[in-house]
Amino acid sequence: MKTAARSTCPHVFCNFYRVIFSIVLRVLLSPEVHEYFPQLTSMDQFISDFLVGKNFQQLATNFVPHYTTLVSKVGGIISPENLDRLQAALKEAKLKDVADIIEELLMAAENAPLDVAVIGESGTGKSSFISALQGLSYEEEGSVSVGIVETTMKKTPYQHPKYPNVTLWDLPGTGTPNFRPHEYLEMVEFAIYDFFIIISSSWFSLNDALLAKNIKEIGKKFYFVRTKVDNDLYNEEKSKPTSFKRERVLQRIRDNCLANLSHIGVPEPCIFLVSNFDLDDFDFPILEETLLKELPVHKCYTFVLLLPNLSDAFIKMKRAFLKEKIWLDALKSSALSFIPFMACFNGFDLPQQEKCLNLYQSHFGLDEKSVKVITEKLSMSLEEIKSFTKSLNFWLLVQDDSIADKTMKCAECYCLVHGGLPSTLFQFFKIYFLHLKFINTVADDAKILLHKTLESLSLGR
Structure with a gap:
């Protein structure tokens, strides 16, 4: 009996992983995700190849060309020298080194005076x-x-x-x-x-x-x-x-x-x-x-965040830097989640998600204080502002009671302990797609409010 149990166990795990993987694919290909990530197919290719751990030498070759598609026209967070470091770590499949280098670069960018x-x-x-x-x-x-x-x-x-x-x-x-x-x-x-x-x-x-x-x-x-x-x-x-x-x-x-x-x-x-x-x-x-x-490259991230929302181009530039950071964060967490138990320390609960959304709102001038100033400029109430924006309602952004979502949450508890492909996919999905939804929604709202403010100013002249 024990032998039979041991022989069927791998098949159970394989079927379990297939079910989880199919759920993830359905989510990734859903219209909702494409709404917030229209270039999913091209941008997701690199991370998909990375997640399944295939041909790290080829991944190292593709890393720089892929990275250049993510950054804004004025550049990104990673210098050419550090791109070389990441390439070398990828080539040798040193995933812990990849995560450590990304963490080092993000810390330098966020704390640069x-x-x-x-x-x-x-x-x-x-x-x-x-x-x-x-x-x-x-x-x-x-x-x-x-x-x-x-x-x-x-x-x-x-x-x-x-x-x-x-x-x-x-x-x-x-x-x-x-x-x-x-x-x-x-x-x-x-x-x-x-x-x-x-x-x-x-x-x-x-x-x-x-x-x-x-x-x-x-x-x-x-x-x-x-x-x-x-x-x-x-x-x-x-x-x-x-x-x-x-x-x-x-x-x-x-x-x-x-x-x-x-x-x-x-x-x-x-x-x-x-x-x-x-x-x-x-x-x-x-x-x-x-x-x-x-x-210097590591100071650009700090500088771009303080830029006021003067035009659609400025908002687009700021969004590009933040999306690059989101991608790097997701890549780091995906690398760590190959190590059993490690991914448990990189998840986040609802209060942390709300804090993240608040941070993006602050970057784009949609924090509580800034929105109050906007309501005065436009002679509108807060409720009127909320009627044509989406990012000011946290629960509206994160609520999802679908069966697939609940299944993913249950499966995640199991996979985070054992590591491997499903754990990585869930970590990537949580960090990347949810944050991407946040940043795109906030940036779109910033554009709407910018245009309404400019229109109000032009009418008042």
Whole structure:
């Protein structure tokens, strides 16, 4: 009897795994999943091959081409050097190493400090620029002092209200007779900043040019930002209503700045024209993309999260970075779940899922405080906002009483103990597809609210 029992047991397990696998496939191919993951077939190929543990050398070869399809146009979280490390671990089927490397990279991205130095004279819009990057109005607590007199006599740090690793530094202006670039950089401790933004609302001075030259010599990046171009356009249109042409005025401002800086010793400078009151207009989006391309890879994730929702393109970029992180998290958990019992420590319950959704809402400006501001801007109640959004109702997103869902939950308890393919599939499904549903829903809601806000502003003008 014992022999017979032992002989039938493997068949029972095989049939059990087939049932589970068929349930998972039905879920993966369901219309609901495709709604939130339309490119399922192409993007899922790599992870499917990984999950069944087939041909790790081929997986290593395919890893980089597949990864490039996941990242945004400005890049991703993983540097070329670390892609090589992951490839090497995959090639040798060292799944624990794969998980450890991904964990290391995600920790570096999430905890990377970012220090931004902003330099400009009183009245140039420096303080307003910092407040805009903070996502704060000028009257909110924590925003930078704005005034017509000099408010910055020494370097002043402003910690980002949502991202404590981000510090925006308001540095003293350069317009004093005794200004000395080398001494200035030493005084403000130049080594701590990731890059410098030099601001002017008219002409860039000789001191600005000297400072830029010295910043370049110490190996740091700098960017010239010409503020208050909206004021220039307004004044030009008022003074020359019949001959006014917006693009021609903007080009003249740009050409004057370029000629001025070239004349005082800055060859081929990059000038960004901005309005602190309309960040989505003019060159601010180009400035943000430039900074993302030139920042160290591990700091891009931190920087992209603090970007305000200025346009569909910004939301798309932020979504790409977060989806990449979701994919890496899922890949790490899938690798760990091949080790018996290990997957038990990587699951999450409903409170953790709700916390995750709240985090995504915060990234896209849909947290409780931000939504309150939006309701005031749109003159709507919270209930009205909820009527055309989906991400503000957690239970609506996660509720699923289907028989297949209950079967999967029961089977999961068994599989997590024994490891193997079904355990990996469930871990991947929970972490990847549910989080993907969260991020896409929140991003779609952010777009809806952005368009309604822009429409409201245009009607109010």
